[in-house]
Amino acid sequence: MKPFATRSIALAAALLALSAQAQDKVLNLYSARHYQTDENLYEGFTKATGIKINRVDGDDAGIVNRLRAEGASSPADVVLLVDAARLALADNMGLFQPIKSKVLDDAIPAHLRAQPTADGVTWTGFSTRARLVVYDPLRVKAADVATYEQLADPRLKGLLCTRSGSHPYNLSLFTTVVERLGDAQGETWLKGLVANMARDPKGGDTDQIKAVASGECGVALTNSYYVARLLKSSQPDDRTAMERVRVVFPNQGTSGTHVNIAGAAVAKHAKNRDNAVAFMEYLSSASAQGYFAEGNNEFPVAKGVKSNNPAIKAMGGDHFKGDNISLTVVAKNLPKVQQMLDRVGYK
Numbered sequence: 001m002k003p004f005a006t007r008s009i010a011l012a013a014a015l016l017a018l019s020a021q022a023q024d025k026v027l028n029l030y031s032a033r034h035y036q037t038d039e040n041l042y043e044g045f046t047k048a049t050g051i052k053i054n055r056v057d058g059d060d061a062g063i064v065n066r067l068r069a070e071g072a073s074s075p076a077d078v079v080l081l082v083d084a085a086r087l088a089l090a091d092n093m094g095l096f097q098p099i100k101s102k103v104l105d106d107a108i109p110a111h112l113r114a115q116p117t118a119d120g121v122t123w124t125g126f127s128t129r130a131r132l133v134v135y136d137p138l139r140v141k142a143a144d145v146a147t148y149e150q151l152a153d154p155r156l157k158g159l160l161c162t163r164s165g166s167h168p169y170n171l172s173l174f175t176t177v178v179e180r181l182g183d184a185q186g187e188t189w190l191k192g193l194v195a196n197m198a199r200d201p202k203g204g205d206t207d208q209i210k211a212v213a214s215g216e217c218g219v220a221l222t223n224s225y226y227v228a229r230l231l232k233s234s235q236p237d238d239r240t241a242m243e244r245v246r247v248v249f250p251n252q253g254t255s256g257t258h259v260n261i262a263g264a265a266v267a268k269h270a271k272n273r274d275n276a277v278a279f280m281e282y283l284s285s286a287s288a289q290g291y292f293a294e295g296n297n298e299f300p301v302a303k304g305v306k307s308n309n310p311a312i313k314a315m316g317g318d319h320f321k322g323d324n325i326s327l328t329v330v331a332k333n334l335p336k337v338q339q340m341l342d343r344v345g346y347k
Contacts, residue, residue, distance in 0.1 A: 027053050027275045030067065031080040032060045033262065035295030044291070045282050051275050060086045067095045067267065076267040077276040085168040087114075087123045087263050088331030096122040096265040099277050107284035107302045112261055115328040125261030125327070126283045127298040130224040130320065131173045132257070133248040134209050139218040147251045148177050148258070151219065152192025159218030160196040161211050163204055165346035166338060169223055173258045175330045175337040176323060180255055186337075191344040201347050206230070213241035223260075228297035228311035249320040256323040262298065 027045075031038075034057055042053045058066065060081050067074055067090070079096070081087050090096060091114060098120035104113075112125035133145045140159065144150055151160060162170060178186030198217045208220035209230060227247055230238045249257045264283060266276040282288050289300040290308070299307055299317060307318055 025051050025275075027051050027272055027279055028075045028077045029053050029055045029080065029279075030063045030076045030078070030267070031055055031057055032063055032082050032086075033080050033295065037291050037295035041283075041288055041291035041295070044287060045279060048282070049275075049278060051278070053279075064090050064093070064095065068093060072269050074267060074269050075271065077270040077272045078264055078279050079267050080262070080264045082262045083168040083172060084125070084261050084263070084327035084331050085172050085334055087261075087265065088328070088334070091122050091265070095268050097268050097270065097273075098122050099266050099273075099280065101277060101281055103281040104284055109301065109303070109324070111324050111326045112259075112263075112301055113328075115326070123263050123265040124280060124284075125263040125301050126289070127262045127293040127296070128259040128301055128322070129262075129296075129298045130249060130257045130259050130317065130322065131169065132222055132224050132227060132315075133219060133250050134212050134222055134227070134245045135219040135248065136212050136215065136217075136244070137246050142246065142248060145219050145248055145250070147254065148173070149181075149189060151221075152189045152196065154192075154195070156196045156219060158196065158198055160193060161198050161208050161217035161220040162193075162201050163208060163221075164201045165190075165193075165341045169205070169260065170221065171334055171337065171341075172260050172327075172330055173221070174341070175333050176258050176325055178337050178340070179325060179329060179333060183336075183340075187340045187344065190337075190340055190346060194344050194346050209245060210241050213244040224299075224312075224315065224317055225297040227315055228309065228317075231311040231314055232297070247315050249316060251323070252321050255325075256321040259299075259322045261301070261327065262292075262296070 046052055067076060098117060100120040104124055108124055114122045135145050144155060174190060177189060181189060205222040205226040208222050209226060211217040212220050230242050233239060251257055264280055270276045283292060284302045286305050289302045289305045293300045293307060294309055297309060297311060312318055
């Protein structure tokens with residue numbers, strides 16, 4: 001072989017090696033999370049591993065649609081989404097791949113992850129939020145809203161406010177309650193919620209809290225981080241609203257308060273799979289859990305990690321009992337409960 005040809009082959013081999021090495025130091029992340037503290041999270045991973053993170057931001061639906069459109073050519077390695085319902089939907093579309101990790105098995109409770117198969121687990125929760133009840137103490141007694149089931153009691157007629165029943169936050173809660181009550185009693189409960197509405201469902205969770213504070217409603221549902229945001233707010237109207245309402249972590253004497261997740265998965269066509277698994281494992285570390293949870297005033301999920309967020313502690317979120325129903329079971333039954341909502345006229 002001629003020397004030039006030999007050198008050309010050697011150069012090509014060297015370039016391929018450099019390309020592979022560069023590829024090994026990259027992680028492409030598609031994220032539905034947009035919090036300033038996440039920057040510290042990503043910087044910590046890069047500092048610890050030397051792996052650079054390239055991030056694409058979007059909402060949950062936009063990210064799922066992009067993954068579907070890109071197919072096998074997608075550069076995504078890890079996908080961050082909010083709510084088990086959304087993670088399960090993307091999983092059912094075949095957008096994730098299973099992984100095996102003893103680190104994650106040891107750190108994350110099983111009910112906050114996808115159902116494992118022989119090939120591993122497709123998605124994992126890394127922070128939780130609780131579905132709370134807020135009420136007007138001048139119109140409603142705490143004892144009358146101590147459980148989700150009581151929200152359908154006729155004594156609350158004309159007092160209940162919620163966002164859309166089909167929103168993932170409510171749909172996941174409703175599916176959990178139906179799973180516990182059974183289909184017949186569960187649908188009766190949903191019908192009772194509709195009968196107790198002060199107005200048609202509208203707005204987001206912050207709107208529900210402020211509607212209770214203003215007197216439009218007597219009781220409402222909200223995720224815990226919306227309460228924390230208002231507690232930490234410097235806006236006078238927000239502080240006034242929180243002074244006028246009270247917060248309940250429902251079902252503390254029975255099944256526990258419903259919790260949902262923000263979680264992650266390795267993309268189906270991840271080109272940097274080892275880096276993706278390393279990032280998933282990093283998210284379960286104590287330091288990363290702090291950044292991940294604090295970014296949205298949520299609760300860490302890794303065993304033994306506690307929140308230091310003063311707003312979480314102020315609402316009693318550092319010691320509540322959470323429901324341990326498998327979110328995989330919840331996700332599986334979402335379509336059935338959506339049909340129930342349609343039948344009872346829950347808008």
